[in-house]
Amino acid sequence: MWEYTDKVRDHFFNPRNVGEIEDADGVGEVGSLACGDALRLTFKLDTDGRIVDAKFKTFGCASAIATSSVLTELIRGKTLEEAMKVTNKDIADYLGGLPEQKMHCSVMGREALEAAIENYRGGGSKKHEIQGNVVCTCFGVTDVEIERVIRENNLTTVEQVTNYCKAGGGCGGCKGEIEKIIERIQGEKVQEQALPPPRKDRRLTNIQKIQLIQQTINEQIRPALRAHGGNIELIDVAGDKVVIAFRGMCAQCKISDFTMKDVVEAKLREFVSESLYVEEDKESMEQGHEHGGKP
Amino acid sequence: MKVIYFDNNATTRVADEVYEAMQPYFTDFYGNPSSMHTFGGQVGIKVREGRERVAALLGCEPGEIIFTSCGTESDSAAIHGALAAAPQKRKVITTRVEHPAVLAVCRDLESHGYTVVELGVDKLGRLNLDELEHELNNDTALVTIMYANNETGVIFPIEQIAEMVTSRGVTFHTDAVQVVGKAPLNLAKSRINLLSLSGHKLHAPKGVGVLYVKKGTRIAPFLLGGHQEGGRRAGTENVPGIIGLGKACESAAQHMEDENTRVRRLRDRLESTILKTCPDSRVNGDRRSRLPNTTNISFEYVEGEAILLLLDRHGICASSGSACTSGSLEPSHVLRAMGVPFTAAHGSIRFSLSRYNTEEEVDFTIQKMPGIIHRLRELSPFVQTAKR
Numbered sequence: 001m002w003e004y005t006d007k008v009r010d011h012f013f014n015p016r017n018v019g020e021i022e023d024a025d026g027v028g029e030v031g032s033l034a035c036g037d038a039l040r041l042t043f044k045l046d047t048d049g050r051i052v053d054a055k056f057k058t059f060g061c062a063s064a065i066a067t068s069s070v071l072t073e074l075i076r077g078k079t080l081e082e083a084m085k086v087t088n089k090d091i092a093d094y095l096g097g098l099p100e101q102k103m104h105c106s107v108m109g110r111e112a113l114e115a116a117i118e119n120y121r122g123g124g125s126k127k128h129e130i131q132g133n134v135v136c137t138c139f140g141v142t143d144v145e146i147e148r149v150i151r152e153n154n155l156t157t158v159e160q161v162t163n164y165c166k167a168g169g170g171c172g173g174c175k176g177e178i179e180k181i182i183e184r185i186q187g188e189k190v191q192e193q194a195l196p197p198p199r200k201d202r203r204l205t206n207i208q209k210i211q212l213i214q215q216t217i218n219e220q221i222r223p224a225l226r227a228h229g230g231n232i233e234l235i236d237v238a239g240d241k242v243v244i245a246f247r248g249m250c251a252q253c254k255i256s257d258f259t260m261k262d263v264v265e266a267k268l269r270e271f272v273s274e275s276l277y278v279e280e281d282k283e284s285m286e287q288g289h290e291h292g293g294k295p
Numbered sequence: 296m297k298v299i300y301f302d303n304n305a306t307t308r309v310a311d312e313v314y315e316a317m318q319p320y321f322t323d324f325y326g327n328p329s330s331m332h333t334f335g336g337q338v339g340i341k342v343r344e345g346r347e348r349v350a351a352l353l354g355c356e357p358g359e360i361i362f363t364s365c366g367t368e369s370d371s372a373a374i375h376g377a378l379a380a381a382p383q384k385r386k387v388i389t390t391r392v393e394h395p396a397v398l399a400v401c402r403d404l405e406s407h408g409y410t411v412v413e414l415g416v417d418k419l420g421r422l423n424l425d426e427l428e429h430e431l432n433n434d435t436a437l438v439t440i441m442y443a444n445n446e447t448g449v450i451f452p453i454e455q456i457a458e459m460v461t462s463r464g465v466t467f468h469t470d471a472v473q474v475v476g477k478a479p480l481n482l483a484k485s486r487i488n489l490l491s492l493s494g495h496k497l498h499a500p501k502g503v504g505v506l507y508v509k510k511g512t513r514i515a516p517f518l519l520g521g522h523q524e525g526g527r528r529a530g531t532e533n534v535p536g537i538i539g540l541g542k543a544c545e546s547a548a549q550h551m552e553d554e555n556t557r558v559r560r561l562r563d564r565l566e567s568t569i570l571k572t573c574p575d576s577r578v579n580g581d582r583r584s585r586l587p588n589t590t591n592i593s594f595e596y597v598e599g600e601a602i603l604l605l606l607d608r609h610g611i612c613a614s615s616g617s618a619c620t621s622g623s624l625e626p627s628h629v630l631r632a633m634g635v636p637f638t639a640a641h642g643s644i645r646f647s648l649s650r651y652n653t654e655e656e657v658d659f660t661i662q663k664m665p666g667i668i669h670r671l672r673e674l675s676p677f678v679q680t681a682k683r
Contacts (some may be wrong), residue, residue: 012604015674017301018674029676033596033637033638033641033677034637034638036598036617036626036641037598038616038626038676038677039676040676051592056674057594057674057675057676058674058676059597059598059618059674059675059676059677060598060601061598061599061600061601062600062601062604065601065674091551124374138625138626161626166624167509169624169625170624214407214408218406222405222406231405233410234408246412271538281571
């Protein structure tokens with residue numbers, strides 16, 4: 001069970017300002033049913049340009065509902081300039097903190113607020129505008145959003161980024177890219193280092209070579225394929241010839257011949273031996289099967 | 296506040312008679328069953344009796360029972376033990392809806408040169424046996440398929456599967472932790488080679504499990520360093536746990552009828568009333584082949600964790616397959632394998648009953664449920680959109 005503060009429980013059990021303002025000045029929407037949480041924020045300004053009323057509707061867990069409720073409380077009475085300064089950290093702090101894995105709820109609140117203000121100013125879309133390039137395709141998170149949560153919350157690990165904006169929380173295929181963004185922003189290596197690559201040794205016995213090939217496939221190649229619903233199998237090693245078969249999505253992929261074989265070959269040459277070359281076992285591919293793919 | 300416990304697929308209350316049977320073996324009869332003296336020896340007799348009682352419930356020989364520490368250990372031992380006994384074969388077949396105790400082990404095998412096939416299920420959570428038959432070949436070392444699903448309660452045709460698999464000379468393991476005590480088993484007549492069970496799912500304490508190994512099935516030892524459990528799982532026995540599990544198995548046989556009549560009726564009434572009183576709700580899983588105690592209901596447009604917390608305020612314990620409760624950002628792998636839409640998967644609630652549940656508890660829950668769902672839908676931005 002999650003450990004929620006009394007404040008979170010209070011705002012979940014007794015949410016403030018639930019509903020929708022009919023003739024709202026600004027409307028902001030973020031999230032979707034598929035993602036597991038979504039928020040629609042509406043606000044009304046008075047003649048001085050201050051937020052006189054704000055209401056929300058939220059689909060999501062207890063912390064999503066509590067952060068939405070707090071957001072409406074926080075922005076009431078503020079001018080839009082003041083409201084723009086509310087960060088996800090302010091929302092979380094007001095609640096006496098959120099469990100780490102739930103920090104993305106507070107980020108969703110801040111995004112809905114921005115979308116609503118943009119909607120008022122530009123009169124355009126109510127939807128949270130996607131800026132930048134999508135990094136995490138599972139949850140549709142862009143580099144701009146990732147950079148922002150890293151800066152505002154001083155994040156240093158991929159796991160933290162996932163907790164704050166969900167990026168990397170699906171198939172995990174974008175973790176390497178997130179790591180690079182963290183490195184760029186923090187100007188230093190992330191705390192969680194990838195496993196050191198297998199040591200390359202020129203004088204290998206046959207068994208050592210096969211083991212090293214298998215290890216390289218396990219650690220360097222399979223995780224990336226698995227993330228996209230595919231897989232790889234080591235069929236045979238004969239001298240410098242390495243016979244492999246692609247499984248799942250990769251087996252049916254038309255371009256696997258040009259790309260994946262080359263990637264595998266490059267990795268094996270890098271980590272095992274320069275003289276290796278890769279061949280694909282087409283015969284076993286035909287008996288291949290589909291599994292592990294995402295629905 | 297009175298607790299209404301509808302989470303029996305997670306764990307169960309230790310039965311009074313089980314607790315009583317165990318008690319003397321902590322402070323009074325604490326001897327080691329392997330000792331030569333009478334003080335220890337008398338404990339050995341009770342361990343033997345526990346083994347006989349478990350065997351009686353499963354319909355097998357006492358010598359086919361290996362005591363373990365939990366269902367997860369039994370699963371791991373079965374898979375690794377069976378593969379070690381067939382080192383020339385490299386293929387393993389399982390399903391996409393297995394418990395992580397099986398699925399994670401199988402996926403790890405891929406890193407050790409094994410080919411692992413995960414069979415899919417249809418939208419009712421059923422397997423296609425033709426697909427299984429098609430995948431069986433001479434390279435197949437093991438097939439491991441759960442007896443009944445912990446999330447939906449859907450029961451697979453395990454006897455038929457065991458027949459198909461073993462007739463091809465392949466070892467068959469089943470994770471039966473949700474079934475033992477709820478459905479009768481007769482392993483002497485079955486073709487199942489290996490079967491896992493867990494004590495705490497049938498009113499025995501946590502910390503004791505069983506791996507059944509059919510006579511003649513080759514399996515490598517998994518804990519070395521002693522003669523216990525036929526040398527296959529060494530280590531001083533969990534004496535109170537084994538005695539408790541023996542008693543629980545005896546009780547389970549006596550209550551089997553009740554589980555399949557009274558408990559089933561309670562579950563059916565809970566389920567059908569909720570479906571009637573809560574709009575946009577649906578059952579996940581094949582209702583014609585299901586455990587008598589389990590129902591998995593999806594409520595569209597609301598999120599599972601929020602439902603659980605509101606139930607919790609009334610003392611009602613259940614569980615959910617939503618992303619927020621699974622500890623990840625994605626909903627249950629079982630519901631996704633069944634193709635349950637995200638809208639419904641995030642709002643899924645599992646109620647799992649036991650013989651300790653009463654009519655009053657079902658009445659109380661039925662009475663609270665519509666208000667909880669209505670309240671969350673009031674908050675949901677999708678409800679209005681959906682109605683438009």
